[in-house]
Amino acid sequence: MQTTASSSLPAAQQTASVRIPRPTRPYGRTLYLAANIAILVFLLAPIAIVVVFALNPTPFIQFPPVGVSLRWFEKFFASRDFMHALWFSLEVAVLTTLSATILGASAALALARGNLPGTRLIVATMLSPLMLPAILTGLALFQTYVLLDVGRPTWGLVAGHTLVTLPYVVRTTLAVLHNFDTRLEEAAQNLGASPLRIFFEVTLPLIKPGVLAGAIFAFIVSFDQFPVSLFLVSPGNETLPVTLFNYLKFDLDGTIGAASVVSIVLAFVVVIGLDRTVGLRSYVKL
């Protein structure tokens, strides 16, 4: 139809009608690609610098690097302090992920389904740790623990991390619940399923993408958490970010870079691990 109409036009007009969309397209595509590349470079450049620093054999940052060496990785893995901090950070991050996920998902469900009075206020309160400077949260918790005379226990650190990671789980789970089709639960109910069975077989699988996304955020935020940990770590039980901070006050060598590379790899491994065990890909189906 269009071909017929075009063929009836004079040759000059035909050319004009064909030319209109074409000139803008390559420029737009180029600009789009350039913008994407610029964003990628912006995001990945710090990681690249850290990797170069970690592999450079000199005990200071040097550009261009003078060679490739694993000496800083050797130093990192041979250090009892760094290894302890690494494992302790992982333990705290796993515990935080579990507590923040359970509490955050339950809270989101209650907020979405519970017909609670002042829901907006409750949501705002739950998200407030994101708005407060984390260092003040850490200091406030530290003072609370001191007042309670409980010292600086590991559960206190996990509680602090849970406080700052909870908003991520609440937010991502609420986002999934927003589009949730409650008729599926009603259908299961009509078929005689108990509330518990409905939760585990209908509700949970459907909100899983949001819960999982929140859990991943919780893990990464906890593993990298510095301001809250600064006040809550106890002697001999420092997390990796705190250990790195204390280390760089005295030694600014490639060990910091090596530790950062290990942290990045670990975070990546955890995301892949969650994908393999719990099914991160389901999030893509949203």
Add this chain to the structure above:
Amino acid sequence: MMKAMGPLSRRRFLTASASLGIGTIAAPYVARADDPTLRITGWGGKWGDIMKAEIGPAFESEFKCKLQTDSAFPYLPKLQASSRSAPIYDVLHTNSNEQWAAAEMGLVEPKIDPKLVPNLADVYPYAISDKIVGVSIFTSAIGLGMRTDKGYGGVTSWKELWDAKYNGVRGGYVIPVNSLGQAFLMMCGTLFGKGQTDLDAAYAALEKLKPIKIVDFTGAMEKMLLSGEVGLCVIHDSGIYRYDGQNQPTDFVSPSEGVLSLEQVLTITPGSKMKELANAYVNYMLRPEVQKRLAETVWYSPANKKVKLDAKYDAKLLTTPEKVSKLIQVDWKWYNERKDEIDQRVNRIFRA
């Protein structure tokens, strides 16, 4: 296939996590010993290494106690946030400027009782002077660090830092957060004005010091000097001497006008329930053999006059009354009272 693996892996994951959680939370309680615990602060780096490996365990063994060292900064806000009657630390180890701030807030006792710490009788006067809260167990000398491979020639005076030939390779500190920078500001008053408290002269001197590369941490300055990014900088002697034997083209200069002291100070908290042990710890840290071991590990000058260091260390550190007389102590009480005003002013200077 992935679905078949899912439930099993999840169960394993949850079981492992739960075990890990219980283990992590319970471990400190299981490991808690009956011995009394002395809670102190301490540095990281080589200081932390030797304290953990030798000095600390030897103290624990001799005094039948546990030494719990907090090496995670910041110490002062933590001490401030804890109860005065049950402070988080028994002994505070930090630099003199922070000790003065702590003393002003009543968080630490201003003086150590010589009857309870007999080794106090053997320290150099600077270690218990009116510029010191508690006792200084070591000091570093703040002077100039220079590259020896750039043909700068012999540097003898602080004032050479202002020489135009060091434009672009001059190094200093972010004064509000670094005690070397703060001490240097006071030195500027002495060099170009009526004395340490002549802030106007110091500000004017800092203006003339630009362009200057400034860093937060002393460790960063060491690396900048090693990499050649700076050629002449303000630094403490241990930051240069610690690379002794590594053939680095760097050297420490003790300026003719004197070196500033960067004291390692111990104080005891008034509310400590471990006063006897705290005093014993201070006394222990002043023992000649402990002082020698630490001094030769971290290149700090010992405060105890009776310490005999090996020749290599003796040649460079402040180990005689003559060498110690070159030390210039900063009036941190005076400085802390004006810190906010000074911070604002120097921030304006270096922002411009």
